Amino acid sequence: xxxxxxxxxxxxxxxxxxxxxxxxxxxxxxxxxxxxxxxxxxxxxxxxxxxxxxxxxxxxxxxxxxxxxxxxxxxxxxxxxxxxxxxxxxxxxxxxxxxxxxxxxxxxxxxxxxxxxxxxxxxxxxxxxxxxxxxxxxxxxxxxxxxxxxxxxxxxxxxxxxxxxxxxxxxxxxxxxxxxxxxxxxxxxxxxxxxxxxxxxxxxxxxxxxxxxxxxxxxxxxxxxxxxxxxxxxxxxxxxxxxxxxxxxxxxxxxxxxxxxxxxxxxxxxxxxxxxxxxxxxxxxxxxxxxxxxxxxxxxxxxxxxxxxxxxxxxxxxxxxxxxxxxxxxxxxxxxxxxxxxxx
Numbered sequence: 001x002x003x004x005x006x007x008x009x010x011x012x013x014x015x016x017x018x019x020x021x022x023x024x025x026x027x028x029x030x031x032x033x034x035x036x037x038x039x040x041x042x043x044x045x046x047x048x049x050x051x052x053x054x055x056x057x058x059x060x061x062x063x064x065x066x067x068x069x070x071x072x073x074x075x076x077x078x079x080x081x082x083x084x085x086x087x088x089x090x091x092x093x094x095x096x097x098x099x100x101x102x103x104x105x106x107x108x109x110x111x112x113x114x115x116x117x118x119x120x121x122x123x124x125x126x127x128x129x130x131x132x133x134x135x136x137x138x139x140x141x142x143x144x145x146x147x148x149x150x151x152x153x154x155x156x157x158x159x160x161x162x163x164x165x166x167x168x169x170x171x172x173x174x175x176x177x178x179x180x181x182x183x184x185x186x187x188x189x190x191x192x193x194x195x196x197x198x199x200x201x202x203x204x205x206x207x208x209x210x211x212x213x214x215x216x217x218x219x220x221x222x223x224x225x226x227x228x229x230x231x232x233x234x235x236x237x238x239x240x241x242x243x244x245x246x247x248x249x250x251x252x253x254x255x256x257x258x259x260x261x262x263x264x265x266x267x268x269x270x271x272x273x274x275x276x277x278x279x280x281x282x283x284x285x286x287x288x289x290x291x292x293x294x295x296x297x298x299x300x301x302x303x304x305x306x307x308x309x310x311x312x313x314x315x316x317x318x319x320x321x322x323x324x325x326x327x328x329x330x331x332x333x334x335x336x337x338x339x340x341x342x343x344x
Contacts, residue, residue, distance in 0.1 A: 005057045008038065009075045011090075012083045014059070018073030022056045027088070030055065042081040059083050098136060114151065132169070144180070150207075162219060168207035174235070176214040179203050183218040183225075183241025183259060197221060199241060206230075212237065212253070228265065240277065252289070264300070274307075288312065 006020035028037040030046055033055030040059040041050050050058055050070065057073045059080045077083040101107065102121040111129040119125065120139035129143050132151035137143060141155050144163035149155065153171040161167070162180030173179065185197035201220025205227045211217070212235035217225055220242045227239070228247040238256040239245065245257075246265030255269050258277030267281060270289030275281065279293065284301040287293065292307030305315040321328075 005073045005075060008057065008087070012059070012075060012077050012086065014075040014077040014083065015062075016073065016075055018057075018070070020073070022073040024057050027091075028055055030058065038087075040080045040084040042079075042084075102139070120157065126163070138175075162203075164202040165219070166202065166204045168205055168209065168229070170208045171205055172210045174211060174213040174215075177211050178216045179205070179211070180219040181216060183221055185221050185241065185259075201225065201242070203227070206247075209233075215239075218243075218259075234271075246283065 002023065002025050004020065005016055005018070005022040005024070008024070009016045009020070024036055024038040026037045028034050028039050030039040030041055030049045030053050033039050033053035035054050035056060037055045038057045038059070039053060039055040041047065041064065042061065050066070050072065051068060053072065055072060057075060059075045059077060061080050062076050062078055064074070064076070098118040099116055101119045105119050105121055105123045107113070107119065107125040108127045108129065110127045111125050111131070113131050114133035114135060116134045117131050118136040120137060120141070122140045123137050124142045125137070126143060126145040126147065128146045130148040131137070132149060132153070134152045135149050136154045138155060138157040140158050142160045143149070143155070144161055144165070146164045147161050147166070149167040150169040152169055153167055155161070155173050156175045158175045159173050160178045165180040167173070180203045182199040185199055186194040187197055189195050199219050199221050201223045203217050203219050203225045205211070206229040208230045209227055210232045212233055214235055215233050215237040217227065217239040218241040219225060223242060225239065225242055226244045228245060230248040231245050232250045234251055234253040234255070236253045237251055240257055240259035240261070242260040243257050244262045246263050246267060248265055249263055249267040251269040251273070252271040254272045255274070257263065257275045260277055261275055261279045261281070263281045264283035264285065266284045268286045270287060270291070272290045273287045273293070275293040280296040282297060282300040285297050286303045287309060288305040290307065291304055291309040293304070293309045295308070297304065303312040304310060305312045
């Protein structure tokens with residue numbers, strides 16, 4: 001890349017403070033900025049770096065007010081983070097795209113292939129698979145029988161998609177993810193041995209979904225495990241059988257959702273959140289990291305922390321007491337000794 005600040009500002013519809021002729025050839029983090037690079041400032045805690053960065057151009061929010069003189073050129077936009085995302089997306093699209101079918105790979109004769117697809121070496125495409133236009137299947141991926149993958153979706157190396165699953169348009173599934181493995185279903189027999197319950201359902205991912213590396217989404221016992229449009233799942237997440245995840249819900253790494261739980265739309269989950277099975281979580285609920293959820297949530301938009309998860313305000317109040325427990329215990333012991341002395 002080789003652009004002037006004026007060109008970038010025109011593309012972002014931003015305003016320039018500084019040298020419009022400043023040239024950038026790469027991007028960098030603001031704390032590691034190098035000459036002729038573009039960076040951004042969105043989080044106030046990084047503000048100190050703008051005064052020492054060697055980057056040439058910095059994208060900032062409209063309301064940014066410098067506390068001292070700057071040596072960099074600023075491009076002011078309504079949302080610096082969103083503007084950077086737009087630029088990075090443009091850069092990503094400029095990278096040459098893979099097409100064609102590499103060998104060795106296996107594609108069953110009954111599979112239906114769209115235009116401009118890519119199938120990497122050692123990929124396996126099973127019976128009656130349907131691949132839409134511009135689908136990319138990277139090396140060593142497994143696409144089971146009767147799987148459907150719609151247009152512009154990307155399946156990165158080593159992904160396994162079991163039979164009958166359906167992947168929507170514009171989805172991204174990262175390396176090592178497993179879509180449609182058996183749900184954890186067993187029933188004890190008269191001898192106490194666990195007998196496997198056949199998992200005959202599937203997984204459906206709607207459009208614009210991204211699944212992180214080594215995440216697993218179990219197929220339904222019957223029916224479908226369903227991830228609605230626009231949901232984003234981080235790495236190392238476990239979604240149990242018959243779970244339903246609402247549209248635009250986001251989950252951070254190591255979250256686990258047990259079977260048959262229904263998650264509403266636009267929910268947010270921090271890392272290592274654990275949600276028990278057969279629960280209902282309404283729309284726009286937020287769980288802090290490591291929240292443990294044993295019961296359904298009744299209030300839309302609730303913000304919950306802790307294990308078991310409770311209202312964030314009550315959790316903060318409780319934590320103040322919890323961290324002071326050693327002092328409280330010591331004082332109680334002193335009061336007890338004083339009372340015993342008085343009684344004696």
